[in-house]
Amino acid sequence: MPTFAGRRYLITGVLNDESIAWHVAAALQKEGAEVVLTSFGRVARITRKAADLLPVRPDVLELDVTADEGFVALADELDRRWGRLDGVLHSIAYAPPDALGRAFLTTPPESALAGFRTSAYSLQQLSAALAPLLTRCEHGGSVVGMTVDSARALPGYDWMGVYKTALEAVTRYLACYLGPSAIRVNLVAAGPVESVSGRGVSTFDDIAEYYERWAPLGWDRTDPSRIVGAVLFLLSDLARWSSGQVLHADGGMHALAGGIGVPSLGTGQHEGGI
């Protein structure tokens, strides 16, 4: 079985210890990998505190994905430190308040476009900037991003749903253009997790309740570790020949329509995580 010992990963998107990215970083460290986090501005203060709660305290580098020059500085710093990179987790998204919460029909263009840059375009910037480091890794570099099930509209998720659909297309094109450099690019579509970003969606409770009621394997919004296994798989050598994929970690919810009849009486309380 593949090992993460000695592997080196860049993890974006750690806000606090509720963040999916925090749980990924913790799992990688427990398996012997080295990680570096990125954060920016006001959020970095919280990220540094959350870094203290990880098994090994990682460095937190500055990365504002809306500033082009930051990507070059990040790649230079990682090159100086490690000279190569085994993988990166992109767990970054933002939508202005007027692009969420059933304001879809009145969202102004600057808000709609600002969210696109942070939530979808930034995956291209991050992957392109780090490609020279990822391609030096002998097992093939892995880029993993985070999405949700975007096949249907989720009321209240609004423009973020549009960005996630775009992110999936960005992933396919990155898979196309980075494959020749032995870099794979995949997404994990997560079920709802009660984190700061989750709670930013006004209909979060209704969405989470739907998953917890109807997902065939059950779901628990308070357990971000349920998503970690899918991310680790895609970062690992087991996924060496998979690219352009969306792997759902959602208790199976994407596969069926809920709300018909009565839910099967599973407990939904299986042991979470990996």
Added chain:
Amino acid sequence: MSMSIEVTAEAVHELIRTELVDLGIPEETIAPETKFDTMEIDSLDIADLMTTIKRQYGVDIRRAELADVTIGELVDRIVSSASC
């Protein structure tokens, strides 16, 4: 996490007061009876404060647990959880 340090209500209150002042809350409005719902703080401020509390005392407070809660009640909750 400094579990060996004795967790007193005074120390916890002082930590919360210092953090809230850092986050821009006027010091004179911070009292044991102040409710979090009435403060001018956003979700990032709450995440910041709760991460500080977890790092310092190892106590996990979820956002939903702060609804209708006063600073004094949060202090009591932290003191009782940290001393378990």
